[in-house]
Amino acid sequence: MKSIVMMLCLVGATPMAYAQPDMVDTLELSHSVVMVTTDLPDGSTGRGSGVVVSPEYVATNCHVLANSNGVNVAKFRDGYHPIGLKANWKRDVCLLKFEALPFRPIPMRDSSTLQYEEEVFSLSFPAAAPVPQPSYGTIKGTYAYDGGRIVRSDASFSMGSSGGALFDQHFNLIGLTTFKSPGHHAFYYSLPVEWIRELMDTDDVLSLKTAELPFWAQPPGERPYFMQVVIPYQNQDWATLKNIASRWAAQEPGSADAWYFLGLAQEGLLEFAQAEQDLKQAYALNPRDLDAMLALSRIAFTQNDVETLQSLQAGVATLDKTQGDRISQQITRLKTTHHSSSD
Structure with a gap:
């Protein structure tokens, strides 16, 4: 087969639960x-x-x-x-x-x-x-x-x-x-x-011959932003990710993913206040953005913010029960720690 190739490798609503097909x-x-x-x-x-x-x-x-x-x-x-x-x-x-x-x-x-x-x-x-x-x-x-x-x-x-x-x-x-x-x-x-x-x-074309590349195989800087963010995200190159995601959010302010990747980069750079703000923007644009909710929960946990964790838990559990249970455990842990320190 001609390889599946990309980048450097050519090769809310109430959710409805379904079982994957048999x-x-x-x-x-x-x-x-x-x-x-x-x-x-x-x-x-x-x-x-x-x-x-x-x-x-x-x-x-x-x-x-x-x-x-x-x-x-x-x-x-x-x-x-x-x-x-x-x-x-x-x-x-x-x-x-x-x-x-x-x-x-x-x-x-x-x-x-x-x-x-x-x-x-x-x-x-x-x-x-x-x-x-x-x-x-x-x-x-x-x-x-x-x-x-x-x-x-x-x-x-x-x-x-x-x-x-x-x-x-x-x-x-x-x-x-x-x-x-x-x-x-x-x-x-x-x-x-x-x-x-x-x-x-x-109309039909007359030949299988072409010199035109698909959009996803263009030079890296000419690819859509949703592709450009992937490599720095995978490499945890937070500064590069912040730069690309900032341009993406400026060009497409209605894109939840642009704000998510920008918030993710700021989290990686320990810019927690700005990260929280941009991740909340992603969540506001898309209430089913599980990744944004999980990132917000990570920041909340590191800051001992029980109130934010409680506000996120139900929405996360609706989309992913395992992650919802994890946040519940974090809430219990923080409350227990706070109670112990108060004593």
């Missing part, structure tokens, strides 16, 4: 997720994933097929050859057109309706697996970009997963699994379905 559900959905194979110029075969989005179209990532000599899709040992191609190379969304496909199209859900911490799962063909493989997680961020929202989740994927499907708990397609950050604790990004819909109304 094997029967994923097996049924897997009929609509196909393997995409390409003939590469060096004579080898590339592999990626694709999703059936209409009776005649399979959506995938353009970087899976860019500059190859040919492409087809495979399912149940059968091959299907496209008769046309629609491509937006910069967005990295391509549609392979077929006469008719014997697979059920997947319904799509707009990225603007997604909520942080909502449970999701992906299906794709990592490492050329013979059948689609599931991965489970939650939405960790959505980022406005070029008329849609890039979706970050912690449902992991690897080489071969490019062009795979990210689903919500109602089995709607909510994104194409596309790129990830380097590092041990990778960030996983999917492209919005709005871009798929828009592409259906464009």
Whole structure:
């Protein structure tokens, strides 16, 4: 497969609880997720994933097929050859057109309706697996970009997963699994379905050849801020993170994530008063921002601020019971310590 690549590595509402899908559900959905194979110029075969989005179209990532000599899709040992191609190379969304496909199209859900911490799962063909493989997680961020929202989740994927499907708990397609950050604790990004819909109304392209890079593979300084913050965050380079996040918050003051990363950098620099202020701004913009709440709870605990911990505990527990229990234990510990010192 053309590798899933990113950065330096080319490769509130009341929440509703759902159980992640069982094997029967994923097996049924897997009929609509196909393997995409390409003939590469060096004579080898590339592999990626694709999703059936209409009776005649399979959506995938353009970087899976860019500059190859040919492409087809495979399912149940059968091959299907496209008769046309629609491509937006910069967005990295391509549609392979077929006469008719014997697979059920997947319904799509707009990225603007997604909520942080909502449970999701992906299906794709990592490492050329013979059948689609599931991965489970939650939405960790959505980022406005070029008329849609890039979706970050912690449902992991690897080489071969490019062009795979990210689903919500109602089995709607909510994104194409596309790129990830380097590092041990990778960030996983999917492209919005709005871009798929828009592409259906464009003209076919006549060639698989292109010199245009996808937006996420641009030089580091030209990438969206939500990508620029990742490496300094992973490296705990708080000064660089503060610089980037400050520019992000100035450009997009309505972005909760911009304020979260700015507050996180200030926490790392021990600028606790300013960190608390900016993290509260993130929380105000997005009451489901679990990461911002956890950062606020860390600062509150270090400052023996029981009142703030108590105000955060219920909201955290609603999204993550384990973290909610941890904050309850911290509250008990601080109250016990304060009581003992009073005696």
